[in-house]
Amino acid sequence: xxxxxxxxxxxxxxxxxxxxxxxxxxxxxxxxxxxxxxxxxxxxxxxxxxxxxxxxxxxxxxxxxxxxxxxxxxxxxxxxxxxxxxxxxxxxxxxxxxxxxxxxxxxxxxxxxxxxxxxxxxxxxxxxxxxxxxxxxxxxxxxxxxxxxxxxxxxxxxxxxxxxxxxxxxxxxxxxxxxxxxxxxxxxxxxxxxxxxxxxxxxxxxxxxxxxxxxxxxxxxxxxxxxxxxxxxxxxxxxxxxxxxxxxxxxxxxxxxxxxxxxxxxxxxxxxxxxxxxxxxxxxxxxxxxxxxxxxxxxxxxxxxxxxxxxxxxxxxxxxxxxxxxxxxxxxxxxxxxxxxxxxxxxxxxxxxxxxxxxxxxxxxxxxxxxxxxxxxxxxxxxxxxxxxxxxxxxxxxxxxxxxxxxxxxxxxxxxxxxxxxxxxxxxxxxxxxxxxxxxxxxxxxxxxxxxxxx
Amino acid sequence: xxxxxxxxxxxxxxxxxxxxxxxxxxxxxxxxxxxxxxxxxxxxxxxxxxxxxxxxxxxxxxxxxxxxxxxxxxxxxxxxxxxxxxxxxxxxxxxxxxxxxxxxxxxxxxxxxxxxxxxxxxxxxxxxxxxxxxxxxxxxxxxxxxxxxxxxxxxxxxxxxxxxxxxxxxxxxxxxxxxxxxxxxxxxxxxxxxxxxxxxxxxxxxxxxxxxxxxxxxxxxxxxxxxxxxxxxxxxxxxxxxxxxxxxxxxxxxxxxxxxxxxxxxxxxxxxxxxxxxxxxxxxxxxxxxxxxxxxxxxxxxxxxxxxxxxxxxxxxxxxxxxxxxxxxxxxxxxxxxxxxxxxxxxxxxxxxxxxxxxxxxxxxxxxxxxxxxxxxxxxxxxxxxxxxxxxxxxxxxxxxxxxxxxxxxxxxxxxxxxxxxxxxxxxxxxxxxxxxxxxxxxxxxxxxxxxxxx
Numbered sequence: 001x002x003x004x005x006x007x008x009x010x011x012x013x014x015x016x017x018x019x020x021x022x023x024x025x026x027x028x029x030x031x032x033x034x035x036x037x038x039x040x041x042x043x044x045x046x047x048x049x050x051x052x053x054x055x056x057x058x059x060x061x062x063x064x065x066x067x068x069x070x071x072x073x074x075x076x077x078x079x080x081x082x083x084x085x086x087x088x089x090x091x092x093x094x095x096x097x098x099x100x101x102x103x104x105x106x107x108x109x110x111x112x113x114x115x116x117x118x119x120x121x122x123x124x125x126x127x128x129x130x131x132x133x134x135x136x137x138x139x140x141x142x143x144x145x146x147x148x149x150x151x152x153x154x155x156x157x158x159x160x161x162x163x164x165x166x167x168x169x170x171x172x173x174x175x176x177x178x179x180x181x182x183x184x185x186x187x188x189x190x191x192x193x194x195x196x197x198x199x200x201x202x203x204x205x206x207x208x209x210x211x212x213x214x215x216x217x218x219x220x221x222x223x224x225x226x227x228x229x230x231x232x233x234x235x236x237x238x239x240x241x242x243x244x245x246x247x248x249x250x251x252x253x254x255x256x257x258x259x260x261x262x263x264x265x266x267x268x269x270x271x272x273x274x275x276x277x278x279x280x281x282x283x284x285x286x287x288x289x290x291x292x293x294x295x296x297x298x299x300x301x302x303x304x305x306x307x308x309x310x311x312x313x314x315x316x317x318x319x320x321x322x323x324x325x326x327x328x329x330x331x332x333x334x335x336x337x338x339x340x341x342x343x344x345x346x347x348x349x350x351x352x353x354x355x356x357x358x359x360x361x362x363x364x365x366x367x368x369x370x371x372x373x374x375x376x377x378x379x380x381x382x383x384x385x386x387x388x389x390x391x392x393x394x395x396x397x398x399x400x401x402x403x404x405x406x407x408x409x410x411x412x413x414x415x416x417x418x419x420x421x422x423x424x425x426x427x428x429x430x431x432x433x434x435x436x437x438x439x440x441x442x443x444x445x446x447x448x449x450x451x452x453x454x455x
Numbered sequence: 456x457x458x459x460x461x462x463x464x465x466x467x468x469x470x471x472x473x474x475x476x477x478x479x480x481x482x483x484x485x486x487x488x489x490x491x492x493x494x495x496x497x498x499x500x501x502x503x504x505x506x507x508x509x510x511x512x513x514x515x516x517x518x519x520x521x522x523x524x525x526x527x528x529x530x531x532x533x534x535x536x537x538x539x540x541x542x543x544x545x546x547x548x549x550x551x552x553x554x555x556x557x558x559x560x561x562x563x564x565x566x567x568x569x570x571x572x573x574x575x576x577x578x579x580x581x582x583x584x585x586x587x588x589x590x591x592x593x594x595x596x597x598x599x600x601x602x603x604x605x606x607x608x609x610x611x612x613x614x615x616x617x618x619x620x621x622x623x624x625x626x627x628x629x630x631x632x633x634x635x636x637x638x639x640x641x642x643x644x645x646x647x648x649x650x651x652x653x654x655x656x657x658x659x660x661x662x663x664x665x666x667x668x669x670x671x672x673x674x675x676x677x678x679x680x681x682x683x684x685x686x687x688x689x690x691x692x693x694x695x696x697x698x699x700x701x702x703x704x705x706x707x708x709x710x711x712x713x714x715x716x717x718x719x720x721x722x723x724x725x726x727x728x729x730x731x732x733x734x735x736x737x738x739x740x741x742x743x744x745x746x747x748x749x750x751x752x753x754x755x756x757x758x759x760x761x762x763x764x765x766x767x768x769x770x771x772x773x774x775x776x777x778x779x780x781x782x783x784x785x786x787x788x789x790x791x792x793x794x795x796x797x798x799x800x801x802x803x804x805x806x807x808x809x810x811x812x813x814x815x816x817x818x819x820x821x822x823x824x825x826x827x828x829x830x831x832x833x834x835x836x837x838x839x840x841x842x843x844x845x846x847x848x849x850x851x852x853x854x855x856x857x858x859x860x861x862x863x864x865x866x867x868x869x870x871x872x873x874x875x876x877x878x879x880x881x882x883x884x885x886x887x888x889x890x891x892x893x894x895x896x897x898x899x900x901x902x903x904x905x906x907x908x909x910x
Contacts, residue, residue, distance in 0.1 A: 001753070002700050004605060004668070006605065014879035016593050020871070021699075022668075023666075023871045024871075040617045040699075040700075041666050041668040041699070042605060042666030042667075042668050042669075065872045067720060067870050068871050069871035069872060069873045070698065072867045094725075096872065096873050097842070097868075097870075097871045097872035097873060098493070098871070100869070100870070100872045103870045103871075110679075118863075118866075119863075120662035120863040120864070120866060120867070121662070121666070121866060121870070123663055123666035123667055124665075124666040125664075129666060129667060132607065132663065132667060133607055133667065134610065135608075135609075136607040136608040136670075139598075139608050139610075140598055140608060140672075143594075143595055143598050147595050150459060150462075150497060152462065152496075152587065152588055152591040153590075153594050153595065154587065154590075154591065154900055155589040155590070155675070155692055155899070155900055155908070156900060156901070157592075157690060157900070157901040157903060158613070158675045158677075158690055158906075159626075159652075159677075159689070159903050159908060160908070160910075161908045161909065161910075169630075171614075171627050171628050171629065171633075171645065172627075172628070172630065172632075172633070173626050173627070173628060173652065174626065174627050174629065174633055175624075175626060175627065175679050176633035176634075177627075177633065178627070178629055178631035178633040178635070178639050178644075179631075179633065179638070179639050180642060181636075181639075181643060182634075183636035183638065183639065184633050184635070189533045189633075190626065190679055190681075190905060190906075191903070191905070191906060191907065191908035192690070192906045193690075194910065197613075197614075197628065202724075204575075204900065204910060205575070206752070207575035207578075207910075208578055208587065208710060208900065210579075211478075211496050211576070211579040211584060212496030212497070212576035212578055212587060212588065213477075213495045213496040213497050213586060214497075215591075219674070219675065220610070220613045220674065220675065221819050222614075224630050224645055224698065234614070234645065234646075235612060235613055235614050237610055238869075244476075244496075245457050245476045245495075245496075245526065256708065263582050280516070283666045296772065304788045365617070381892075387552070408573075408574075408910050409575070410573040411573075411575060411576060412575070412673060413550075413552075414555070414559045415521050415522050415554070415555070415576070416478045416479075416522045416524035416551070416552045416555045416558075417524060417552030418476070418551050418552060418553045419551070424713060425514075430550070444610070444612060445609055445610055445659065445663065446611070446612040446647070446659060448612060448614050450645060450646070451646060451648065452840075453612075453614060453615070453646035453648065453650045454587045454614075454615045454616065454863075455612070455615075455617065455659060455662075455863050
């Protein structure tokens with residue numbers, strides 16, 4: 001039974017006999033013995049193995065090159081001068097699988113573009129191994145955050161016949177062949193109607209919040225937008241909590257609490273994984289994250305934000321005008337330059353926001369909120385929802401939405417309606433924030449973008 | 456700030472002033488006061504609220520009918536004769552939202568079919584509220600199980616250009632319009648090639664196991680099969696662990712450990728939710744689950760299983776013949792009648808299993824394994840994977856698979872190949888097992904089946 005290298009390196013006391021396995025990162029040979037550095041993916045650190053000449057299995061040492069897989073049995077001894085506390089004095093070593101000379105990860109210093117082209121191998125590098133361990137750990141932290149608060153996790157549907165927000169290009173899901181050249185009808189499709197991949201689980205999530213109280217979703221979400229930026233992917237994961245008996249303030253409270261919780265998790269529990277991002281990706285990473293955890297967040301209304309921006313004297317590419325959405329450059333200036341801390345902007349003009357957001361008493365703004373963080377901009381967007389049936393119906397008419405198609409959603413306002421609120425957080429956006437990685441393609445195991453659906 | 460009814464009912468000591476909110480399940484009026492039973496979805500139990508005539512807000516009592524939403528402030532007092540330990544003596548009560556007389560959940564005793572047609576409202580019933588709380592809790596238990604064992608959670612892609620197993624009907628994902636009547640080409644599609652919804656994350660998961668060691672996936676999976684049974688859905692959630700440096704025995708060990716862990720979770724931590732399934736769905740539920748936890752599981756080879764079935768004298772609809780897959784009736788007879796406990800069948804004939812399973816030394820069987828449980832049949836299917844490059848390539852040729860399309864998968868055997876193994880567990884299958892629910896449509900928030908994609 002192998003011991004994980006992570007556990008082995010963290011042991012208090014040495015084991016007399018221990019088994020480990022992994023992939024060779026480097027090998028150095030001397031006359032009398034060889035050093036193998038092996039990594040098993042359980043942590044960033046490598047295990048150093050000393051193999052004396054004549055050790056059983058050592059006749060295959062010359063094949064234990066970078067990328068080869070090996071297993072080793074030996075004695076755990078204190079490492080003298082090594083980077084780790086422990087190393088292994090091998091009593092036997094075994095080659096499991098060779099890595100021929102064309103193994104693409106021989107040398108260091110590959111470009112992110114090249115590594116994306118070998119997305120099936122890049123988690124064998126230090127940086128991407130760390131990236132996907134962080135992704136795993138942050139996923140679990142998301143679930144733990146909500147479990148501790150007694151939220152129910154709801155699997156909202158991926159295939160949907162409705163289109164949340166009426167916005168966002170959608171992918172079709174079909175069993176019809178679009179290349180057939182024949183005139184086909186959706187009545188003959190699998191679902192006997194047009195179906196799409198979800199752009200948000202919010203509307204379905206709201207129906208569950210209006211039954212179970214506090215719920216969240218965490219699942220894949222899709223946009224068929226022809227965007228070729230470093231921030232857009234066709235498939236990404238989204239976290240969407242929804243709380244019954246909750247208003248905008250409670251919503252902002254939860255969003256801030258969640259960001260702090262997740263950043264704290266990143267700082268405290270990554271077993272050294274964060275260090276590699278600080279070293280190779282973003283020198284100021286830890287300081288930036290620590291500032292987020294230790295400072296109170298700011299809150300300003302959209303109206304105040306526009307006023308601050310207009311008075312700033314700063315030249316923006318897009319002019320700042322009341323009634324228009326804030327651009328990324330505006331958001332980043334506010335959080336990075338002006339407030340120098342995370343910031344929630346709330347109460348946006350109703351004209352620029354979706355139909356489901358609650359109208360304020362001023363009849364001009366809705367209870368929208370965006371949480372902005374330095375280095376990223378918007379990381380959370382949410383709102384209190386319009387719970388008043390008559391106002392919701394008026395909004396839907398104004399937005400040209402069919403009340404027939406959304407009759408099930410309207411039912412939540414018709415039968416025992418309650419104030420409720422929620423938000424969405426793009427999980428990849430969060431990961432870019434906590435690792436400093438610049439491109440969304442590098443925080444997803446296998447990214448899907450226009451023209452690219454490999455593996 | 457409201458207190459969850461779950462916390463309120465479980466309190467050790469009463470609170471002088473407490474706020475709660477929820478939906479009215481029933482109201483009984485007498486001259487001097489009314490009893491409101493309210494539920495907020497946090498647990499199965501209702502909170503009883505006593506509202507005296509003249510209490511602020513009580514003038515709206517007549518509107519607080521079944522399905523209406525209310526909030527209440529009051530004193531927590533010991534319940535005399537009630538089902539719960541605590542009740543609330545209201546100091547004020549507030550109607551949040553009425554429920555008109557056409558609220559569909561007025562009376563009890565609706566059919567599952569009717570409740571499916573109002574999937575957005577059914578979590579407001581006792582049974583489905585419990586169902587989706589159990590689903591949430593079991594999801595978290597899955598993540599906790601793997602986190603405790605230091606497995607990394609990997610989000611394998613939902614949209615894929617490959618077709619794991621070469622089996623299973625797939626949905627297309629496209630931005631082309633199949634009803635256009637025009638001859639279109641996949642080169643002009645979003646991904647510039649044909650793309651589908653994944654039927655399994657296994658192959659991508661294997662590439663990550665061959666880098667990070669122990670990984671798992673837990674996400675939505677799709678089958679475009681025109682099945683109208685109570686066990687098939689077009690969209691369902693699957694759990695797929697994959698372990699490097701692991702063989703068939705280790706794989707069976709993990710599967711059994713996981714089933715026991717999750718059943719234990721269902722038994723111990725459902726806050727009374729399980730009781731409603733035992734009462735209304737499956738009288739023997741708890742006994743069946745307890746038997747699973749307390750007995751060691753059985754293991755027999757496929758060859759032994761066939762022999763036992765053939766000697767049984769039992770008349771099956773499908774004859775039992777070596778070289779054919781076991782039918783559900785065979786599996787259920789083995790686990791329910793013969794062994795009377797969970798059972799893993801392993802080493803199946805290579806002809807009936809996919810290309811990626813490891814060939815045994817007999818050259819006849821592969822290291823497949825299916826874990827069968829009473830009441831359900833197969834709940835887990837897995838295998839040790841073929842790690843030998845030459846054998847894998849021969850298998851692929853035999854199965855008519857393109858080595859070009861799967862070059863990335865083959866790379867895992869070409870560069871530092873390792874013995875590895877994994878399995879898949881259908882999450883809905885597990886939920887049906889732990890709740891006794893008979894139809895997969897009733898354990899998914901919004902089910903997708905042929906001709907049905909509502910909400």
